[in-house]
Amino acid sequence: MADATVQSPSLQAQRLVRPVAGAEEWAQRLLILLLGTWLLVTVLVPLSVLFRKAAENAQGQFIGLANFAAYFRDPALVQSIYNTLTVALISTFITILLAFGFAYAITRSAIPFRSFFRSIALVPLLAPSLLPGLALVYLFGNQGILKSWLFGHSVYGPIGIVMGEVFFALPHAVMIIVTALSAADQRLYEAAESLRAKPSRIFWTVTLPGCRYGLVSATFVVFTLVFTDFGVPKVIGGQYNVLATDVYRQVIGQFNFQMGAVVGLLLLAPAILSFAVDRLVQRKQVALLSARAVPYQVTRRPRIDAACLILCVLVSIFVLSILGMAVFGSLIKFWPYNLSLTLSKYNLGALGTVGWGALWNSLIMASLVALVGTIIVFCGAYLVEKTKTWPWARSAVHFGAMIPLAVPGLVLGLAYIFFFNAPGNPLNVIYGTMAILVVNTVGHFYTVCHLTAVTALKQVDNEFEAVSASLKVPFYKTFWRVTVPVCLPAILDIAAYYFINAMTTVSAVIFLYSSDTKLLSIAAINTDDAGNTAIACAMGTIIVMVSATARVVQLIASRKLHARTQAWRNR
């Protein structure tokens, strides 16, 4: 080297490079700030208000943990914690057992109709969680057709809740475990066999360890779902109180917002725990499958295959009979006295403006959520994943986008009351409007959509931005001309996910709707409360049909895209 002489520190300091941010980079920074603000206002600030509320009395004075002390002095409320834990643990155990067997069957056995069974297991995603509750009333309720199967026990209580929750949580567990089991390396199995390991030993030493992170993840997801679910215990819980129904009663029934906040924070506890565990687990999961892995080859094992087939058939019967019972219940004239069929329950007009209006509200809300949510999520994920400016801000936004996963809908809804309904808040103009339902739902389901978008973007070449900069094309043009078209299948997936969840959600929006913005899922709960189970079933069925239609439209659109604009994917 020409001058290897040591530079004096001051000269070195002068030569430090301070990159000049161009207009494009400032635009990116502005957008990141906007996104950060959005996440703050729609998730983090409302949650912090909820925390504060739990430490205040009705007059808004700070009273520390007095509310918690009062809570734990009330034996009825403490009983709810035990109840919630009991049903959550039992439901989780059963769900994970079934889901693992089911996932194993459709990934590792040679049974026929595997993709059909897989779709069956995902059907519950299309239904609001009150639907299994309604179906169980028809199946095992006081006038249920299978009441004798319970040997005199009542379905209204833990038995009904557990059955409903297994239905509700099954698809989530199946999806996670299928993903984990699909990531299998055939070479490991060949190595184990060549070392003459017995099948049972291979199962315990290769199969289970290979999917243990998936199992842990699924366990926590299911536990959190069940622990915080509102729809099932609301409909089938009877006198068996759980935390979710307590929140609802404290807030809606008794206007005791402070106690509602306390219970809300209790609901948050397992979610935060599982959130932390999930983050930890996902970090370890990364390098499980190398690029050289050989896909698992399914081989015929008659006895295991037979057991798998039986399990799949039984689980499918369970899922379909619950869904079918709800549909059937909506078609019966007067259960159980007049079993002739009628479509009269679907005449929502008979309920006055609430009926068709609620469907209309749901459709508008779901469409807006799909539109607004998808745009925000995808642009946000792009900013986080593909821009290079302000690394600290991008990782902060990414972390913020993870938070909603840990926040149960009821808690977020309650937090929204406290935040948006505060008199001093200029944003309270949206309180009671469609806008707050949309904002809330977009925030509530943000994380899964964000992760879907990030995953899709990670598969896009990282140098597109560098290439377009070298060609003097601004980043937003490349975003629009290349990134969006390439990610279109994932974008459609996000939109469908948002739409379906907005159709089926109950928990968050139950605190936020007004008489003008009542949604169909909420109308179903109210109708059932009023004793009209059949009409509630009809409403649930309509929701399932709309959700299914959305999914089918998305699948057809994806396939069409594949054939047309994505011609470049085919060689």
Place this chain on the structure above:
Amino acid sequence: MANGSGAQPYLRIRNVDKFFGGFQALKDVSLDVYPGEFVCFLGPSGCGKTTLLRAIAGLDFQDSGMIEQGGKDISALPPAKRDFGIVFQSYALFPNLTTAENIAYGLVNVGKDKAAIAARVAELVALVSLKGQERKYPAQLSGGQQQRVALARALAMSPGLLLLDEPLSALDARVRLHLRAELKQLQRRIGVTTIMVTHDQEEALAVADRIVVMNHGVIEQVGTPQEIYRAPATAFVADFVGHMNFLPGRIGEEGQVRVGAIALQADLAGTKAASGDQVMVCLRPEDVQVRGLQPRQSNVLQAEITELEFLGSFCRAELRLDVADNLELAADFSINAMRDLNLAIGMSISVALPPDRLRVFDAGTQAHG
């Protein structure tokens, strides 16, 4: 042009440092690149060659130091304000755009009229021999064709500097040989100043006007391919470029190096080692002389052939030198020599180590020996 006698450098890099956390990827790197030159950054992975390329492009900024292009300090400019075209190892072709649309991507943006764009695209398509592929999508092209599209796209805006980041390493061996020759011709024809990053020393020797050999964030040597190969400046360069024998020795008297029991004549100009110091004596396998030995020639040794590997046009022999235990020497013998001398495993032969071919480095500086 290669050594820039008289010409002003087009690219001046001065005292560039780059840290990734506690790891220093570039250490006080300075370099001049002259107009129209084809320069290769060569080194093992992690040597800093790609980091330096990305600093030149503005994709990752150096922490300190200056980069000047065409007389203008570009150290702090974002990539969009710099003047370069780039081809990545992955090509980064836009998968939803056709060949023609990919090539026209930058042209469309500067608002040229359609006819001008079409003419320029046709010109570039012809330049990289892609006639007939204009309407295909990248996934429908072979790896070599994709590479040409990426090259045409990088050249479309007539950049002052062409940056190539391992552009050939994703291709299979035959296509790679073919394309690197084409790349060299194309570069010579249009005369664009070009920097290519590669870890393949053969590729660098074949295409570069000058090679910059890097290791651990510093430049080990800058020189023409012949200089790098014939006169490696450091033991690292000697080891990294081509095959090299390393014999441990000690400096003796009067331009002699003692290897085991014998004294070798060698040119000691390149080393600062004093009498008695430990050194490495280096010799390329093809420089081991087996035919036409003169009676009074220096550095003639007895050796036994312990291994012969047939490599097509020549044989690589492993020789065990008699003068010292455990001293092995690789030697390349032409097929002619093999035949004429009836060389076979187990034979004892005389070989000469020509003094002007021996290079001596300080011991302990070898890279990955």
